[in-house]
Amino acid sequence: MTTTTVTAAPVRAVGRGHVRVEGRDKVTGAARYAGEVPFAGLAHGWLVLSSVARGRIEEIVTAPVLEMPGVLAVLHHGNAPHVETDFVGMMGTRPDPTCAVFQHDRVPHLGWPVALVVAETSEQAREAAESLVVHYDEQPHDVEFSAEDPDARHVDGHMPAVTDKGDLEAELAASAVVVDVEYTTPEEHHNPMEPHAAMARWDEGRLELIDSNQSATWVVGDIAQLFGLDPASVHVRSEHVGGGFGSKGVRAHQVAAVMAARVLQRPVRVVLTRRQMFTLAGHRSPTIQRVRLGAEADGRLRALDHRSLSRTSTVYDFVEPSAGVARVMYDADAHHTENRVVRLDVPSPTWMRGPGEAPGSFALEAALDELAEKCGLDPIELRLRNEPDKGPVSGLPFAARNLRACFEEGARRFGWDRRDPRPGVRRDGRWLLGSGTAGASFQAGALPSTATITAEADGTFTVRIAAADIGTGARTALTLVAADALDVPTDRIRVRIGDSAFGPAGIAGGSMGTRSWSWAVTAASSELRERLVPGMEIPAQGITVRSDTTEAVAALARKERHSYGAQFVEVAVDPATGEVRVRRMLGIFAAGRIVNPLTAKGQFTGGMIWGLSMALHEEAARDAYFGGPVGADLAGYHVATHADVPHIEADWVEDVDPEDPVGIKGIGEVGIVGVAAAVANAVWHATGVRHRSLPIRPDRILTAGNGA
Amino acid sequence: MAVSTSSVITLHINGEKFTLPVDHRTTLLDALRERLDLTGTKKGCDQGQCGACTVLVDGRRTVSCLQFAIAAEGREITTIEGVADGDQLHPVQQAFLDLDGYQCGYCTPGQICSAIGMLGEHAAGWPSAATEDVRPEVGPPPLTVDEIRERMSGNLCRCAAYASIVEAVARAAETPAAPLIDAPQDTKEQAA
Numbered sequence: 001m002t003t004t005t006v007t008a009a010p011v012r013a014v015g016r017g018h019v020r021v022e023g024r025d026k027v028t029g030a031a032r033y034a035g036e037v038p039f040a041g042l043a044h045g046w047l048v049l050s051s052v053a054r055g056r057i058e059e060i061v062t063a064p065v066l067e068m069p070g071v072l073a074v075l076h077h078g079n080a081p082h083v084e085t086d087f088v089g090m091m092g093t094r095p096d097p098t099c100a101v102f103q104h105d106r107v108p109h110l111g112w113p114v115a116l117v118v119a120e121t122s123e124q125a126r127e128a129a130e131s132l133v134v135h136y137d138e139q140p141h142d143v144e145f146s147a148e149d150p151d152a153r154h155v156d157g158h159m160p161a162v163t164d165k166g167d168l169e170a171e172l173a174a175s176a177v178v179v180d181v182e183y184t185t186p187e188e189h190h191n192p193m194e195p196h197a198a199m200a201r202w203d204e205g206r207l208e209l210i211d212s213n214q215s216a217t218w219v220v221g222d223i224a225q226l227f228g229l230d231p232a233s234v235h236v237r238s239e240h241v242g243g244g245f246g247s248k249g250v251r252a253h254q255v256a257a258v259m260a261a262r263v264l265q266r267p268v269r270v271v272l273t274r275r276q277m278f279t280l281a282g283h284r285s286p287t288i289q290r291v292r293l294g295a296e297a298d299g300r301l302r303a304l305d306h307r308s309l310s311r312t313s314t315v316y317d318f319v320e321p322s323a324g325v326a327r328v329m330y331d332a333d334a335h336h337t338e339n340r341v342v343r344l345d346v347p348s349p350t351w352m353r354g355p356g357e358a359p360g361s362f363a364l365e366a367a368l369d370e371l372a373e374k375c376g377l378d379p380i381e382l383r384l385r386n387e388p389d390k391g392p393v394s395g396l397p398f399a400a401r402n403l404r405a406c407f408e409e410g411a412r413r414f415g416w417d418r419r420d421p422r423p424g425v426r427r428d429g430r431w432l433l434g435s436g437t438a439g440a441s442f443q444a445g446a447l448p449s450t451a452t453i454t455a456e457a458d459g460t461f462t463v464r465i466a467a468a469d470i471g472t473g474a475r476t477a478l479t480l481v482a483a484d485a486l487d488v489p490t491d492r493i494r495v496r497i498g499d500s501a502f503g504p505a506g507i508a509g510g511s512m513g514t515r516s517w518s519w520a521v522t523a524a525s526s527e528l529r530e531r532l533v534p535g536m537e538i539p540a541q542g543i544t545v546r547s548d549t550t551e552a553v554a555a556l557a558r559k560e561r562h563s564y565g566a567q568f569v570e571v572a573v574d575p576a577t578g579e580v581r582v583r584r585m586l587g588i589f590a591a592g593r594i595v596n597p598l599t600a601k602g603q604f605t606g607g608m609i610w611g612l613s614m615a616l617h618e619e620a621a622r623d624a625y626f627g628g629p630v631g632a633d634l635a636g637y638h639v640a641t642h643a644d645v646p647h648i649e650a651d652w653v654e655d656v657d658p659e660d661p662v663g664i665k666g667i668g669e670v671g672i673v674g675v676a677a678a679v680a681n682a683v684w685h686a687t688g689v690r691h692r693s694l695p696i697r698p699d700r701i702l703t704a705g706n707g708a
Numbered sequence: 709m710a711v712s713t714s715s716v717i718t719l720h721i722n723g724e725k726f727t728l729p730v731d732h733r734t735t736l737l738d739a740l741r742e743r744l745d746l747t748g749t750k751k752g753c754d755q756g757q758c759g760a761c762t763v764l765v766d767g768r769r770t771v772s773c774l775q776f777a778i779a780a781e782g783r784e785i786t787t788i789e790g791v792a793d794g795d796q797l798h799p800v801q802q803a804f805l806d807l808d809g810y811q812c813g814y815c816t817p818g819q820i821c822s823a824i825g826m827l828g829e830h831a832a833g834w835p836s837a838a839t840e841d842v843r844p845e846v847g848p849p850p851l852t853v854d855e856i857r858e859r860m861s862g863n864l865c866r867c868a869a870y871a872s873i874v875e876a877v878a879r880a881a882e883t884p885a886a887p888l889i890d891a892p893q894d895t896k897e898q899a900a
Binding site for chain 1 (some may be wrong): 713716725731733734738739741742745746747748749750751753754755758760788789791792797803804805806807808810811812813814815816817820832838856857860861862863864865866867868869870871872874
C-alpha cells in the first residue's frame with residue numbers, strides 16, 4: 001500500500017499540446033486494428049453482394065461452392081438465423097435493414113448483401129464468393145435523383161423537417177434585393193482508410209466482437225437486440241479505429257460475422273472490401289437545394305428561405321438535413337426551411353462528417369456571397385449585419401456565439417482588407433486568382449456517458465470509459481482532462497477506452513465524443529477527490545468511483561449551442577484547362593475549450609481539407625442503366641491527396657461558455673463546414689463565374705466559361 | 709497433370725528469414741498480415757490505390773497488395789516493424805510522433821515507409837513532376853514542400869493529416885537515418 005498524493009500538479013494539462021499517448025504504437029505498427037487480432041481457428045467470411053439494383057433472389061446455387069477447397073458454409077436468406085429489427089436503438093432510430101442481413105429474398109439496391117461465404121482462408125473465401133451463382137428475378141429500378149420527383153416527402157430525422165417564421169413571401173416581395181438560386185451537391189462517401197472489419201466469437205453463450213466502430217455501446221445495444229441477447233452477454237472491443245466519419249456504426253459485416261460464428265461455432269472475421277464499402281457503409285446523399293434571400297439595399301435580410309432535397313433507399317428513411325444550418329446562422333424577418341427526401345433504389349445513406357451543415361453551408365454561404373455582390377457589400381460585412389442576438393428560428397439564447405471574432409481575426413490574418421472585390425481581374429501567368437470566405441457552425445451537443453476511475457495503490461489513476469478514438473485523439477484528450485480534474489501530472493493517468501465492459505458512453509460522432517466523455521471523467525474525478533483524503537492509504541485493489549452524466553446532460557439549459565468558424569480560401573484557376581488549385585486556406589474557429597492544441601490543429605485542418613476535397617474532387621457517379629456506382633474505388637472516387645493540399649492554417653479564438661461544466665464544444669465537424677462555399681466564392685472572385693454544383697470539376701469551369 | 713496451387717517459400721523480412729507454405733494467390737500483404745502476424749502493414753484498398761500497404765522491397769517503396777508473396781522470395785523486405793533500430797525510432801517515425809503526422813493511424817505505416825523510400829529516391833537524384841530542373845548533372849533538387857507533396861501523393865490520408873505529414877517528412881529529411889536494410893540473420897520456420 002502507498003499513500004495518495006493528489007496535491008502537486010502546478011501545470012495544467014488541458015490547453016497544452018501533448019503527443020498522442022498511443023502514438024508510438026501507431027508509428028511502429030504495433031497498434032492493432034479490428035481485423036488484426038489473431039485467433040486460433042479463425043475462419044474468414046466474404047460477403048456476396050447483389051448484381052442487380054432491384055428484384056428478388058430466385059436461387060442461390062450453393063452446391064458447387066460448398067465443394068470448393070476450404071469452404072465451410074454459405075449463409076443466405078434460406079438458412080441464416082433470424083434477427084429482430086423492430087426496436088429503437090441508442091441513436092433513437094430503428095436499425096438500417098441493410099445490416100439485418102439474409103432475412104428475405106428482396107433486393108432493394110445494387111450491392112445488397114445476399115450471401116456470406118465462409119472458408120478457412122481469405123483467398124478461399126474470396127474465390128468461392130466470386131464463384132457463387134445467384135439467379136435473380138430482376139425488376140425495373142429507378143436511381144435518378146431529380147428536383148421534380150413527385151414523391152418527395154418531408155422527413156424529420158433528428159430535427160423537424162419544416163420550420164417557419166414570419167411571412168416569407170411578403171418579405172421577399174418587399175425586399176430591395178433578391179437572390180434565388182439552386183445548388184447541388186453529389187453523392188459522397190466516407191472512405192475511412194481502415195475498411196470495416198469485425199471478428200465474432202461465441203464462448204459459452206457469450207458473444208465477443210472485435211470491431212471497428214464509433215461506439216462500443218451502440219454496437220452492443222444493437223447486436224443484443226438483433227440477436228435477442230442480454231446486452232451483458234455481449235462484449236465489444238475496438239482498441240484502435242482507422243477512421244469513421246459517421247460510417248462506423250452497426251453494419252452488415254458485424255451481423256454476418258456473428259451469424260457465421262454462431263452457425264459454425266468458431267471465430268469468424270468479416271472485412272468489407274473497399275468496393276463493398278460503397279454500398280454497405282453508408283454515404284452522404286446528393287442534395288438539390290434552393291435558397292432564396294431577400295434583403296434591404298444595405299444587406300439586412302428580410303427573408304431567408306432554404307429548401308433541401310435529399311435521397312434515401314427504399315428500406316430506410318435517412319434525411320440529409322441541409323436546411324438546418326439556415327435556422328441558426330443568420331437573422332431575417334421571415335424564415336422558411338425544409339428538408340425533403342425521395343426514396344430510390346439506392347443504398348441507405350447515413351451521417352457523414354458535418355451531416356446537414358456540410359452541404360447546407362455550401363448553398364447558404366455561397367448564396368450570401370451572391371447577395372453581397374448584388375448589394376455591393378463586403379461578404380464579411382454582410383454576414384456581420386445579419387448576426388442574430390438569439391436563435392433566429394428557435395428564439396433561444398445563444399451560448400457563446402463568437403462568429404464575429406472568427407471573421408475579424410481571420411480577416412486580419414488572411415489580409416482580407418487588401419482584397420479588391422472585383423471578380424476576374426487578378427492574374428499570375430496562366431492562373432486567374434481569387435479569394436473567398438464563408439461562415440461555419442456545427443451544433444455542440446453532449447450524450448450521457450459513464451466512466452470509472454480507480455485510484456491505484458501505486459499512486460496512478462486508471463480511467464475506464466467506452467470511448468472510441470477514431471483518430472480524434474480521444475485517449476490523449478481524456479488523459480489531459482483527467483490529469484487536471486485529479487490535479488496530477490499526465491504520467492500518472494492511464495486511460496482505457498474502446499471496451500463495452502466499461503459501461504455505456506456516448507458515440508464518437510456529432511462532434512460530441514470528447515465533450516461527452518470529458519464530462520463523465522470530470523464528474524468521476526470530482527467524486528474520487530472527495531473520497532481521497534491527503535495521506536490516506538489506498539488498498540491494493542485501489543479505490544474506484546463511477547460517474548453517470550445522464551441527469552446532468554438532461555439538466556443543461558436549452559440554448560443554441562454551436563461551434564463557429566470563419567473559412568478563408570485563395571484559389572488559382574486556369575481558364576484554359578479548367579484546373580482549380582487552392583493556394584492557401586485559413587480557418588479561425590470558436591469551438592469552446594481546446595483540450596489538446598496539437599491534435600486539435602490536425603482535426604481542424606483535416607476537416608478543412610475534407611471541405612477542399614468536397615469542393616473540387618469528391619463525387620460518386622451512379623449509372624442510371626445498371627443502378628450501381630461507377631468507379632467504386634479510390635481511383636474512381638477522388639479524395640484530396642498531398643499534392644492537392646496547400647499551405648493550410650487553423651487557429652481559434654477564446655470561446656467560453658460559463659454554464660458548461662467542461663467548456664468543450666466539439667471540433668470534429670465544424671472544420672469542414674463552409675469550406676466548399678469559400679472555394680466556390682473564391683472561384684467566382686477569380687473568374688467572375690458562379691459555380692453552384694459540386695465538385696467544381698475542370699469540365700464545369702470550361703463549360704461555364706463558354707457560356708458566360 | 710496435377711497443378712500445384714501452393715509452394716513453400718522463404719521471405720526475408722526485417723533482417724529475418726521466414727519459411728512458409730503459401731497459396732499462390734496470396735499477396736505479399738496478406739502473407740505479412742495473415743500468415744506472419746506482421747499486421748503493421750495495412751490494407752486500405754487491396755488495389756494499389758491508397759498506399760496504406762507500402763513496404764520497402766530491396767529499399768524501394770512497393771505497394772504490397774499488388775505483389776504476390778511468391779514473387780517476393782529472395783527480396784529484402786522492410787516493413788514498419790523493421791524500421792526502428794530497437795527502441796530507437798527512425799527519424800521519420802520520431803517526426804510523425806512529435807509533429808502529430810497522423811490521426812487514426814491507419815495510413816501511417818504506409819506513409820512512413822513511403823517517406824523513407826522517397827527520401828532515398830530523392831537523395832539518389834530522382835526527379836518528380838514538381839522538379840524544376842530535371843538534368844541529371846544538377847543533382848537532387850531542393851526538397852521543398854512541393855517536392856514532398858508531389859512525391860508522397862501515392863499515400864492517401866482520409867483524416868487529411870497532410871500538413872503535419874509534410875512537416876514531419878521535411879524534419880526527418882534533415883536528420884541522418886540509420887541504414888535500413890540489414891542482412892538476413894536467423895531463420896524462423898513457420899508451421900504449415
